[in-house]
Amino acid sequence: MARIPTASQTLGPFYSYEFMRDDDPVIASPKAAGQHVTLKGRLLDKNGGPVREGLIEVWQADAEGRYSGQDPAADPEVRGFGRSLTDIDGNFAFQTIIPGASSSGGNSLQAPHFAVNVFASGLMRHVTTRIYAPGSDIADSFLDGLPDAAKALMLARGSDGADGKHVLEADIRLGDEGGTPSFEE
Amino acid sequence: MTTDKIYDPLPEGSQPKYKTAGYFRTGTLAPGGQMPPLRTLTELTGPRFEAPPPVDQNLVAGVDGLAIGQLIRIVVRVVDEDDRPQPGALIELWQANAAGKYQHPVDQRKAPIDGNFRSWGRGLADDKGEVVFLTIRPGAYPVPNTDGWWRPPHIHISAYGSSFVSRLVTQVYFPGDPLNELDAILQGVPDPKARERLMLVPDESVGLHEEALGYRFDLVLRGRAATPLEN
Secondary structure: OOOOOOOOOOOOOOOOOOHHOOOOOEEEEOOOOOOOOEEEEEEEOOOEEEEOOEEEEEOOOOOOOOOOEEEEEEEOOOOOOEEEOOOOEEEEEEEOOOOOEEOOOOEEEOOOOEEEEEOOOOOOOEEEEEEEEOOOOOOOHHOOOHHHHHHHHHHHHHEOOOOEEEEOOEEEOOOOOOOOOEEEO | OOOOOEEEOOOOOOOOOOOOOOOHHHHHEEEEEEEEEOOOOOHHOOOOOOOOOHHHEEEEEEEEEEEEOOOOEEEEEEEEEOOOOOOOEEEEEEEEOOOOOOOOOOOOOOOOOOOOOOOOEEEEEEOOOOOEEEEEEOOOOOOOOOOOEEEOOEEEEEEOOOOOOHEEEEEEEOOOOHHHHHOOHHHOOOHHHHOOOOOOEEHHHHEEEOEEEEEEEEEEEOOOOOOOOOO
C-alpha cells in the first residue's frame, strides 16, 4: 500500500532541553583520526537577526569519506551525527573532524562537506543545506557548478582558535534574499 | 545503514509552504529559490540511535502521583511509503501540560505547572515500528504577540528514520477540536487530506481499560523500496 509522507510542522519554540545530551554536539570523539575542528556559526533570519532555539543537525563522513553504519571500516570514533540548539545569539557549535571526500556514485567524489538540516520556530519545514570545508582540491561536479556567490555562502572559513584547535566557521542565513543556498526536499 | 530506498518528490499540497499566511515569523525565515535535491551517499545514509529506557515513554508517573489531565496512550507506528515498519527509528515527543504550559524557560505565560508531568518523552521503534507513550491530552495555549491566536491541543513529534532524507519533525492533533480549523500552523498544510493525516486516531483497543484513552498515529517517513517488494 502506497502511503504519502506525513506533513512537516514547525519545531516551535519549546523543543525540550532535556533531549540535548552533553555529547550531542560531539560528532567525532577526541580519538578520531583526522584534522580536529570546531565547526561553528550563527543561525540568522532574513534581516540578519539571530534565530534562537533553532536546532542544527549535521551528518558527515569520517576522515576517509566513510559513513558510520554504512561502511564497516568507518572510524568507530566518528559517530557522524551531531546536533546543537542555538543560543540567544543564534550560535551553534560542534566538535568534529574534517571529513574526507566521499563517493557521489560511480567513481566520482564529493568535496569534503557537512550535510545540515535546520529546524526553528517559524520554519514550517526544515531547511536542508551543506557546509563545505575550505581548501579541498577535489573536483566536485555540484560545487564546481555553483555560481561564485552561492559557492562562497556554502564554504566555511578556516582559522586557528584560541584553544589551538582549528575552527571552521559558517553562518546559516535563512530568508529569501541572499540566504544560504538550500535544497528542495 | 545504506538505505535501499527511492525518494520521490513530495506530492503537491502534502507539505506546508515555507511562507504561511497568519504566521508572521515564517516571512523572515522562508528560504528563496531552492536547488534540486542531492541524493548522494551523504543523504542516503543517516545516524542510528540507542534505545532510551522505558521510563522515557511514561510522561505521567510523577513522584507525588499521576499527572493531572485526560490520560491517553498513544501508539506511534513508524513506516515508510510502502507501509514497511521502520524499527530503530528514534521518536522524540514534547507537549504542554493539561493547562497548556510547557516545562521550558521560553514559556513565560502565567499558567499552572504540574510537578507530576514531564513534558517530553522518547523511544526507539520496535520490530513492528511502534513506540508507545503514556501521557495526557495537552491544553490549548495562546501564541504571544498575536491577535488572539490559540494553538489547539497538539503533540510535537520528531523522528529519525533510516536516512538523512527521512528526517521529520511534525505535530499531531486531536480530531474534532474546534481550534484546529483556526490554527495557522495546521492550516498551513494545503491539502485537507494531508491535514487529516495529522489527526490522532482514537482506538479503544490500544487504550488502558478505565484508565487511559487509546490513540494511534501512523508516522510515514519518506522512502519506498528501490526494487519491487516481491523481488
